[in-house]
Amino acid sequence: MNWTVMWDSLPRLAAALPLTLQLVTMALAAGAVLAFATALLRLSGNRVAVALTSTYSFVFRGTPLLVQIFLIYYGLSQLEFVRDSFLWPVLSQPMWCAILALALNTGAYTSEILRGAIETVPQGQVEAARACGMSRVRMFRRIVLPVAVRQMLPAYGNEVILMVKASSLASTITMMEITGVARRMIAQTFAVMEIFIVAGILYLLINFIATRLIRHAEWRMTPYLRARA
Amino acid sequence: MLDLLTSGLHGWGPQLLSGTAMTIAVALSSFLLGLAFGAAGAAAKLSDSLVLRGLAELYTTAVRGVPELLVIYLLFFGGSGMIMAVAGIFGYSGYVELNAFSIGVAAVGLISGAYSTEVIRGAVKSVPYGQIEAARACGMGRWRILRRVLVPQTLRFALPGLGNVWQLTLKDTALISVTALAEIMRVAHTAAGSTRQSFLFYSVAALLYLALTTVSTTAFQRAERYASRGVRRA
Numbered sequence: 277m278n279w280t281v282m283w284d285s286l287p288r289l290a291a292a293l294p295l296t297l298q299l300v301t302m303a304l305a306a307g308a309v310l311a312f313a314t315a316l317l318r319l320s321g322n323r324v325a326v327a328l329t330s331t332y333s334f335v336f337r338g339t340p341l342l343v344q345i346f347l348i349y350y351g352l353s354q355l356e357f358v359r360d361s362f363l364w365p366v367l368s369q370p371m372w373c374a375i376l377a378l379a380l381n382t383g384a385y386t387s388e389i390l391r392g393a394i395e396t397v398p399q400g401q402v403e404a405a406r407a408c409g410m411s412r413v414r415m416f417r418r419i420v421l422p423v424a425v426r427q428m429l430p431a432y433g434n435e436v437i438l439m440v441k442a443s444s445l446a447s448t449i450t451m452m453e454i455t456g457v458a459r460r461m462i463a464q465t466f467a468v469m470e471i472f473i474v475a476g477i478l479y480l481l482i483n484f485i486a487t488r489l490i491r492h493a494e495w496r497m498t499p500y501l502r503a504r505a
Numbered sequence: 506m507l508d509l510l511t512s513g514l515h516g517w518g519p520q521l522l523s524g525t526a527m528t529i530a531v532a533l534s535s536f537l538l539g540l541a542f543g544a545a546g547a548a549a550k551l552s553d554s555l556v557l558r559g560l561a562e563l564y565t566t567a568v569r570g571v572p573e574l575l576v577i578y579l580l581f582f583g584g585s586g587m588i589m590a591v592a593g594i595f596g597y598s599g600y601v602e603l604n605a606f607s608i609g610v611a612a613v614g615l616i617s618g619a620y621s622t623e624v625i626r627g628a629v630k631s632v633p634y635g636q637i638e639a640a641r642a643c644g645m646g647r648w649r650i651l652r653r654v655l656v657p658q659t660l661r662f663a664l665p666g667l668g669n670v671w672q673l674t675l676k677d678t679a680l681i682s683v684t685a686l687a688e689i690m691r692v693a694h695t696a697a698g699s700t701r702q703s704f705l706f707y708s709v710a711a712l713l714y715l716a717l718t719t720v721s722t723t724a725f726q727r728a729e730r731y732a733s734r735g736v737r738r739a
Contacts, residue, residue, distance in 0.1 A: 338718040339711045340679035342690060347711060350697060351704035437570065444572030448683070455574050468583030476571040483570045 281467040285474050292457040293478060299371075299443040299453060300482075303378035304436065310383030315390040329387070336384035341442055344381055349373040349449045374446035382439050389435065393428035394420060426497045433490035437483050444479075454478055514709065517696040524692035525713050531606065531688060532675045532717075535613035539674060540667075542618025547625035561622065568619035573612075573677050580612040581684045609681035609688075617674040624666030628659045661732040668725035672718055679714070689713050 314332065317325040336344065352358045352367055366372045397420050405415040447456030458475040462468050495502075514521065549561035568576065588601045603611075632655055640650045682690035693710035697703035 335711070335715065339714045340676040340690070342679045342682070343693075343707055343711045343714060346690075346694070346697075347704070347707040351707045354702065354704045441570075441572040444574045445680075447574065455572055455578075458575060459578055462578060462582050466582070468579060468586065472575060472579040472583070475575055476567065479572060479575070480567065480570045 278467055278470055281465060282470045282474050285461055285465075285467075285471050288461065289454055289457055289471070289475055289478060292452060292454045293482075295451065296440075296443050296453040296482070299374060299378065299446055299451070300436075300440050302375045303382055303443070304439055306375065306379035307382035307386055307439075310379060311386035311390055314383060314387035315394065318387065318391055319394060333384040333387055336381055337388070341377065341381050341445055342448065345374060345377040345445055345449060348377045370446070370449045370451055374443075374449060374451055378439065378442055378446075381442065382435060385435055385438075386432065389428050389431045390424065392431075393424040396427055397423045422497075426494070429490055429494045429497070433487055436486050436490065440479065440482050440486060514705070515696070515700045515702065517692070517700070517706070520687070520692045520696070521689070521709060521713070524687055524689045525717070527686065528675075528678050528688040528713075528717070531609050531613065531678045531681060531686070532671075534610045535617050535678065536671055536674045538610060538614030539617025539621045539670065542614060543621025543625045543670075546618060546622030547629060550622065550626050551629060565619045565622050568616055573616050573680055574683070576616055577609075577612040577680055577683060580608050580615075584608050584611065605681070605684045605686035608684055609678070609686050613674060613677050613681065616677055617670055620670045620673060621667065624663050624670060625659065627666065628661075628663035629655065631662045632658045661736075664725070664729050664732055668722075668729075671721055671725065675717060675721065676714070 314329045318329040318333075320326070348367070349370060352373075358364065358367060367376075401419055401423065402415065405419045410418065443453060444455035446453055447459060450456075452460070454475055458471050461471050465471070546561045546564060549557040550565075552558060584603050585601055588603065592599075592601060636654055636658075637650060640654045645653065678688060679690045682688060682694060685691060689710050693706040697706040700706070
């Protein structure tokens, strides 16, 4: 083990950290909106909406993320009407393609998590809300959603970790985030183990902080479970 | 369908089919290797030894927290060196080169094993302790308890979780395409490059993966039904 190589690789790998974080946060934010819409449509009972959303979640959960990224980055650029459309300035950028693929992917998984959580909201609470005279929208906003979000947090924490790891695939379409930089440095120095360890520790650090944040959110949302002073 | 595959895809049909076979071969081998790692990892996590528990904890935390691609790069660029270092301890000083298949299986198996460890550990713990006490009271030895009481029930409890691990493993094999092993993704990439029909070939790749995941979902559902045939349902 060469400690100087490890020490020297740290600043270069750490410099790639912001890009990884940017990919993850933007994908998670867009994915959350997508998941919310998908879960609502899925539970709406409308036949067309249900068919569309189940197909979306089936396709994106049943194929590897790498296929999705390549299909969006390389595949779409082959189509004439995509290149002529107003979306081209966005879709010709690897950054936006990576975020789009990651967001669509996490959106599919998160919508299933959210749907499961909404379905576990006790019927009694819904009935109680209705008995209080709440409208559907108010009931959803005040009762169903808060309970469901609390319920889904542990599973969502896993999804966040998966997204942090999945952001490494952006390196396959030229994005120089942590894994991309690590790969290039391995090819230059052949200090495989050293660079793997430093890059790995960076990812573990991100995941550690992410888990802590989710756990803190869970703690904030469950004041009734805390021991009373 | 077969006709379309052989002649329709600019002549790339046969390669895509053999790529699919390669994907299945890598996924199966990695999954089995992962089960072996998982069983060992679960045994270590449930053991009394602090060192074994610590090592197993390090394994699952590190592998599940680090991107799969990074693990693949580690073995792809460093695998031969590691094997040679180990061979050196035993007095062998020749050059060892690993082929893409074994590197891929080792990498994906290592990842799959970390997830299997957690699944198997949970399944072992859900076998009621009373049954083990009962088996001991019947005079069964450690191995017989393991074989007759623990393993059969652990398998049943672990099946749904292992189904998820299989799906993960199957999808992770796509990442081995970076090592130039001719599985679905690699063939699609090459075909897309030479015909400039990327949309077509990546769509075909996606469909092939969808077919594989759909078939395996059904297979695991059947296996679950078979494994719980003796269980009373509410």
